[in-house]
Amino acid sequence: MDLSARVAIVTGSGQGIGREIALTLAEHGAGVVISDINATTANEVAAEIVARNGKSMAITADVTVQEEVASLVDQTVSSLGQIDILVNNAGIARDTLLVRMSSTDWDQVLATNLKGAFLCTQAVVRHMIRQRWGRIINIASVVGLIGNSGQANYAAAKAGLIGLTKTTAREVAARGVTANAIAPGFIDTEMTRKLSDNAKQEFLRQVPLGYVGLPKDVADAVAFLASEEARYITGHVLNVDGGMVMT
Numbered sequence: 001m002d003l004s005a006r007v008a009i010v011t012g013s014g015q016g017i018g019r020e021i022a023l024t025l026a027e028h029g030a031g032v033v034i035s036d037i038n039a040t041t042a043n044e045v046a047a048e049i050v051a052r053n054g055k056s057m058a059i060t061a062d063v064t065v066q067e068e069v070a071s072l073v074d075q076t077v078s079s080l081g082q083i084d085i086l087v088n089n090a091g092i093a094r095d096t097l098l099v100r101m102s103s104t105d106w107d108q109v110l111a112t113n114l115k116g117a118f119l120c121t122q123a124v125v126r127h128m129i130r131q132r133w134g135r136i137i138n139i140a141s142v143v144g145l146i147g148n149s150g151q152a153n154y155a156a157a158k159a160g161l162i163g164l165t166k167t168t169a170r171e172v173a174a175r176g177v178t179a180n181a182i183a184p185g186f187i188d189t190e191m192t193r194k195l196s197d198n199a200k201q202e203f204l205r206q207v208p209l210g211y212v213g214l215p216k217d218v219a220d221a222v223a224f225l226a227s228e229e230a231r232y233i234t235g236h237v238l239n240v241d242g243g244m245v246m247t
């Protein structure tokens with residue numbers, strides 16, 4: 001998969017799955033904008049790519065703020081000349097049972113995981129339509145497909161993200177732009193290290209392959225969907241979950 005003519009933005013790529021996606025796209029030759037709310041980690045990842053002879057720059061942006069998203073896309077296009085691949089990866093969880101969930105926890109999770117993806121998609125899509133080529137890849141979750149106790153806000157946001165993916169795919173298909181979602185299962189990152197041992201065991205019991213996935217497992221799927229080879233795939237949800245959800 002040759003991405004050397006491509007420029008990508010990966011949101012929330014200062015750490016975890018987003019970082020691995022950025023490193024992997026850069027390995028395939030793409031110029032990658034490391035975008036995160038955290039300037040320190042974003043700069044570190046961009047420096048890591050450059051140290052490996054890749055093309056990268058860091059741009060700090062909060063995906064929930066429309067002006068910051070607009071500036072992220074403007075800076076990308078003015079510095080790197082184009083935008084071909086958007087990976088909506090930035091996400092947070094604020095887990096608690098529905099009866100105890102505050103409206104603030106609901107709003108924050110919906111704002112980051114769903115509204116953020118909408119704002120970023122809207123900001124890049126006109127560039128992609130104009131150049132008749134684009135790849136939008138949304139990092140959802142199997143929880144958006146099957147639900148999960150304690151994650152009403154997160155599951156609703158990820159289910160919404162799948163709806164956004166399919167609608168985007170239909171609206172831009174005629175212009176050479178595809179939109180797909182990846183639904184990771186249980187992946188070893190800071191987000192899942194915070195879970196109790198019991199919760200981890202419970203997740204693992206549901207994984208036929210019997211082990212926790214790595215950020216690289218998600219990143220390789222993103223690289224494929226971003227490539228020319230995936231040109232005939234759009235509106236799809238690709239589960240990267242060790243067989244946890246078979247639909």
Ligand code: NAP
Pocket residue numbers: 011012013014015016017018035036037038041061062063064088089090091092112116139140141142183184185186187188189190191192
């Ligand atoms: P993570 O380690 O917490 O990384 C998320 C990154 O996004 C962090 O660098 C975070 O910055 C950044 N971020 C948070 N809010 C942001 C905002 N408003 N604007 C821009 N960046 C923001 O999470 P992860 O485990 O790598 O997860 C990445 C994605 O995969 C998320 O969408 C998550 O829902 C999804 N996912 C993860 C798993 C899993 O098992 N880990 C499973 C399914 C889906 P700060 O930390 O500095 O705030």
